[in-house]
Amino acid sequence: MARRALLVEDDAAIAMVITAALEDEAFHVDRCDRISERDRLLAANEYDVMLTDVMLLDGDGIETLGEVREAHPAMPIIILSAQNTLDTAVRASDTGAFEYFPKPFDLDELVRAACQAADSRSSSGQEEDDPGEGLPLIGRSQPMQDVYRMITRVLRNDLTVLILGESGTGKELVAEAIHQLGARKSGPFVAVNTAAIPRELIESELFGHEKGAFTGATARNIGKFEQANGGTLFLDEIGDMPAEAQTRLLRALQSGRIRRVGGDQEIAIDVRIIAATNRDLEPMIAAGTFREDLFYRLNVVPIQLPPLRERMGDIEPLARHFLRRAAREGLPLRRLSPAAADLLARQPWRGNVRELRNFMFRAALLSREEEIDAATVEALLSSAAVENAMPVDGNIEAMIAAWLGMAGLPDGDLYHQALAVLERPVFEFALARTAGNQLRAAQLLGINRNTLRKRLGELEIDPERFGE
């Protein structure tokens, strides 16, 4: 019996080509170009596979896919999209779609995927995709779209990827995205910062060691390669790897096998390698400090991450994203005024996304108002302490020092103001953690419930805001 496919595509030329190719593979194809028609066909027929575009004549094809999946849980769905944003890729994978094909796609590959999907229909049942948290890669600027396009090209293969870009541009996040969206997502993602490991330990970190391999090796240690087996190994700061380790790494990549330090057994490994560096490797190759053969091994698919100054349009969405993230991590929930957003969008952000993230976390902590306004942003920007400040995570002293160093503080009331500055986020943190439950918040804070209620009133903090 012919397999049946439903093709939902509003580009007539593309639809024609796909239909012809599927018919060659003995599919009976029904075609439509809008969601309403799709739903009508789905209600009337049984399909072995559905292929759907994202932007359709009457709306967004992904938005309603959840319902389609619910009504037809065994029908594999293949998503085609011309909007090659990672967002689309993520939304596609969130729907549990069988495959995601960014346009332009390879027709043979698409047809192969459709055949596989149709064949798997009865056998696979309902394989649940881990819903995950979604991938927080923010930014729709042209340079980021180029990055997303590159990401989608490496999702269905195991090609080695080399991510290049300045510090703080999101290289690790991109590596995680490739892992989580790719076929290896159920395997481990292991990240190693090769620059942070002492030279003499790097080989044992990567390949492991046997007990007694060297002084201090009191037990067998499984290295990162083995830990990442079946998954992805992210080698960060690859440009800082010492020469001997480069040689061992190259050997491992060439042979697909490793040997623990002090061991005599070769162990086969199945890992996808993603490497990253903020260094310019080519002059290092010329100077003989980075192996050329290793470079070619790693540089199979290069992905260049643009610095934030080349995608200023991403600053505002990133800033808002970090405020939401700060709130999820227990800092007070703050909004950004349009003028503040404008001001942020004009800053150079030398430390790229990381610097912007730290700034927004600091702003969330230090702003007394629910809305962060341009004056607050300006004060924080002009603070020399902020420029040199350490990353916010876990460093409250640095943030308070930054606040104290801020220009423009009124004289004469510093003590009380400083206490209030600290008290407010502490209260808000406790309320956020306890979903606005004052009794539990007071217990967490170790203060009397009535004291808490009184101070909340004085500080005009509304506990309801933190309720679920």
Ligand SMILES: Nc1ncnc2c1ncn2[C@@H]1O[C@H](COP(=O)(O)OP(=O)(O)OP(=O)(O)O)[C@@H](O)[C@H]1O
């Ligand atoms: N596009 C993005 N959307 C959301 N968050 C981002 C984005 N890019 C980077 N970040 C965040 O910025 C911070 C720095 O990113 P990341 O650690 O991936 O940078 P990196 O390029 O690997 O830096 P380094 O070269 O110093 O290792 C992280 O907190 C990351 O989550």
